[in-house]
Amino acid sequence: MKSIIASIIFLFSIVFVNAQNGHELWLRPVKANPVNVICKQNSPTLSIAKQELLDRWQGDNNASVTLTIKKDKALKKDGFRLGKNSVQANTDAGILYGVYELLRRQQTSEPINNEIFNPSYEVRILDHWDNLNGTVERGYAGNSIFWRKNDPFTVTNTDKKLWQEYARANASIGINASVLDNVNASPLILSADYLNRTKEIANVLRPYGIKVYLAVNFASPSTLGKLNTADPLDKEVIEWWKEKVKEIYSLIPDFGGFLVKASSEGQPGPQNYGRSHADGANMLADALKPYGGIVMWRAFVYSSNNEDRAKQAYDEFMPLDGKFRDNVIIQVKNGPIDFQPREPFSPLFGAMKKTSVMPEFQITMEYLGHANYLVFLSTMWEECLKSDTYQQGKGSTVARCTDGSIYPQKYTAIAGVSNVGLDTNWNGHQFNQANWYAFGRLAWNNTLNSEQIADEWIKLTFYNDSSQKSGDKNYTADWNKNFLAPVKKMMMESREAAVNFMTPLGLHHIMSANGHYGPGPWWAPKGMRPEWTPPYYHHAGADGIGFDRTTKGSDAVSQYHEPLASQFNNVATCPEKYLLWFHHLPWDYKMKNGRTLWDDLCYHYEEGVNQVREFQKVWDKAGPYVDSTRFMEVQRKLRIQCVNAILWKDACTLYFQQFSKMPIPYELERPVNNLDEMIYNDRGDGRSH
């Protein structure tokens, strides 16, 4: 009987589930009920808010909805009060955010009580690593939506339509800022032609409450301006930046400011001139100050002559605490290395007490399977935001140390490295849309939990609204049970699955070089900077595996506040998820579950593969509830993920086995790939397998 019902539902789905390509993201059209919108003021932003209500209203038929702009001290700049039929805010943008919240609640059947909503961070920004030739660094969803190689300065209607769709998607989740170009910045971004195109983009984004920012190259005064130097204390250099900033604001009066990667990975910076990060950041901050602009200065720095890359950002920036202008924010990646599947939080969070600090998350999947893996990153960011730094006593979470709750920051901000490209579905993988969505939601409310975010996203992205409209309660119950629940569970487990099959127990940076995709624990060509090679991180040898960052090793543990420093330092109290991050341990070290470290490592790899296999089953069963295009796209990607998970498992277990000299537990699956072939086939991008 069950199978007959399943077949009927399946046939029904083929006929009735509309074809979808994912371009509409979480904003798929819905049939609106008639509504009367009352709003005394007018502005481009308010017009958008009104139109969204008319197009998407799911409340009572012919209800009257009031939008009111009114000074209200309980509300921050973008905040709003939400009632069943009302939105009140201090600003037009606040009204727009309130309208999107109201519509989302209607569509996901969440209650609407009279409540206040204030954003956790003032600046909620997407960093696009988009190059001016149209390529995207670490982008896996096609070329840039902003820049292109051919005919780079013509602004077409197609461009404008896409920018508008992008802006709307961002506004709907509270994102209010975009850095339009790569942090590995070309000086050309500050030339007249590119600034004019930036102005055109800003004009489209503005009504959606989005300010544009630019990543700038610190050497621009010499490379673009033809000065002899870019020394931040040089008078001519200071003048050059002032003039440049003036030019920018004459084109874009609400320009947000600069993002700077300086003295990092070969990018020029103040250190080229014997100056400090503070000298460089403050010079730019002074130029922006009269216009209300800010500088986001990145703390992503490391060199090859340090015993432990994980310590370097802290070592370099802590002595500068308190030396930055109040319109400088130090942008810190979630972990001390570089967007790995799992890292402990960066010790800079909460430690810099007299300087504004903002978290930087990576939405694009550089180290997490590009656009091929299903990994819901919200759980990773939640883990970071909720980590307790103990810097001001218990409860000093990363979230509270960066959102102004603990330290009096003049500006608060959070950045996500964007995963947006020209692909029809914007993000390369249908489920990568959930990561864009989750970033926006967490930037708005850094206490949200990932399960709620997943729940919202699935409902908005996949619910078959034609059934909803027909009021088919049975369909909804069936959908909740057989689609929503298992898909949500899969998303919630997906990050742990990736950690398991890639870098369990605190391992990190053991991927194949350059492409950062497949496994490459062996990769260490002669002459290569050691901190770019996996053996620098895993330290596998006959005596064991893991990076000793205890007080007896690199002492990175001491960068954390007590009780964390002691907890991480002591192998008995160090959380096992960070074990090999902080400790170098013998292969027969006894884990809490009684297994040897070696056996447990093998079990984790196997578990990761099994989890992906389980995801395949979940998705196949979900087939009847999804349109065929998106269903097949995800199905294909899960197959790739499964093949890769097996490859990661085989590569890492066989490679490490050379040192452990212990058998892969016999109850586990045998490897199906040979180590020598995997090494031979590794071209450095892990894609050759």
Ligand code: GCV
């Ligand atoms: C934009 C890593 C990435 C680089 C990136 C860099 C950064 O090293 O591999 O592509 O450069 O981080 O965040 O600046």
